[in-house]
Amino acid sequence: MxxxxxxxxxxSRLEKNAARIVTNMxxxxxxxxxxxxxxxxxxxxxGMALLIFAGLAGVELHGFFEKGGDARAALxxxxxxxxxxxxALIWFRLGAVAFRPVPPIxxxxxxxxNLAAKFTHLAFYAAMxxxxxxxxxxxxxxxxxxxxxxxxMPLFTGExxxxxxxxxxxxxxxxxxxxxxxxxxxxxAFWHHFKQRDNTLLRMLPPK
Ligand code: HEM
Ligand code: HEM
Numbered sequence: 001m002x003x004x005x006x007x008x009x010x011x012s013r014l015e016k017n018a019a020r021i022v023t024n025m026x027x028x029x030x031x032x033x034x035x036x037x038x039x040x041x042x043x044x045x046x047g048m049a050l051l052i053f054a055g056l057a058g059v060e061l062h063g064f065f066e067k068g069g070d071a072r073a074a075l076x077x078x079x080x081x082x083x084x085x086x087x088a089l090i091w092f093r094l095g096a097v098a099f100r101p102v103p104p105i106x107x108x109x110x111x112x113x114n115l116a117a118k119f120t121h122l123a124f125y126a127a128m129x130x131x132x133x134x135x136x137x138x139x140x141x142x143x144x145x146x147x148x149x150x151x152x153m154p155l156f157t158g159e160x161x162x163x164x165x166x167x168x169x170x171x172x173x174x175x176x177x178x179x180x181x182x183x184x185x186x187x188x189a190f191w192h193h194f195k196q197r198d199n200t201l202l203r204m205l206p207p208k
Contacts, residue, residue: 033101033103033104034101034103035199035203035207036103036202036203036204036205036206037102037103037203037204038100038101039206040096040100041096041100042204042205044089044092045204047089048086048089048093048128051082051085052082052086052128052182054082055078055079055083055086056079056179057078058075058076058077058078058079058082059075059076059079059175061075062075062076079135080135080136080139081148081149083131083132083135084132084136084146084148084153086128086132087128087129087132090125090128094125097125103199103203105192105198105199105200106198106199109192109196109198109200113188116188120181120184120185124178124181124185127174127175127178130174131171131174131175134167134168134170134171134174136156137156137167138164138167138168138171140153140155140157140158140159141157141158141159141161141164142164142165143159143164188200189204
């Protein structure tokens with residue numbers, strides 16, 4: 001037999017083995033589905049939730065301090081830095097979402113709840129991309145210099161007060177809708193845990 005034939009046979013065996021491994025993994029997933037989100041999904045979820053809470057605290061509290069003062073600027077800086085960090089991380093999180101297995105909820109909730117959860121998650125992913133972009137444009141258009149960890153951000157728009165007002169209104173509306181969804185999302189998680197007594201919330205916590 002020629003070398004080429006051997007190479008073809010070896011290659012087709014390799015392919016068959018690879019296909020068998022993938023099928024075994026799929027069967028394993030069906031019969032032994034994971035009970036918890038993996039450490040990557042959990043770290044992204046709670047780490048980015050913390051960033052978002054800190055950023056929201058910054059923007060909600062800044063109004064209590066006098067205009068032009070250091071405290072007000074520091075609180076807005078927290079809002080900017082955490083928002084830009086969310087924007088940097090969301091791409092890696094979405095990459096991880098594409099590959100991770102989703103642990104099933106036991107007992108299975110009604111279909112409308114699964115759909116509502118899917119819609120909310122999608123809205124969160126979209127908001128985590130749109131809000132920092134709009135926020136940065138709005139801040140720059142109103143003449144505020146935005147830096148990331150002390151480094152000046154490139155200018156994406158010049159000063160334009162009318163544009164700034166429009167963009168900021170959209171940013172604030174989406175931001176406030178997001179706050180509403182976060183309250184609903186967290187309330188739903190606690191309702192599943194304490195009322196329904198299913199594993200919705202436990203899946204997002206480390207396995208014991
Ligand atoms: C995930 C990221 C972000 C979220 C969830 C978010 C959310 C919000 C919310 C809820 C408000 C207040 C709305 C109100 O008072 O009714 C706000 C205001 C604002 N945000 Fe953001 N934001 C994010 C990222 C950013 C970024 C990256 C920037 C700029 C670089 C930014 C700039 C601003 C500005 C300038 C305001 C107006 C503050 C004022 O009242 O003067 N935001 N944002
Ligand atoms: C106290 C606050 C929070 C609690 C108790 C909580 C709880 C949970 C739970 C139990 C899940 C799994 C539910 C399921 O698979 O349907 C989940 C998933 C998710 N949560 Fe939260 N969450 C909180 C805050 C947040 C915040 C601030 C965000 C950011 C916008 C967020 C975004 C998401 C997303 C996108 C998912 C889908 C899975 C993923 O991509 O990680 N959560 N959350």
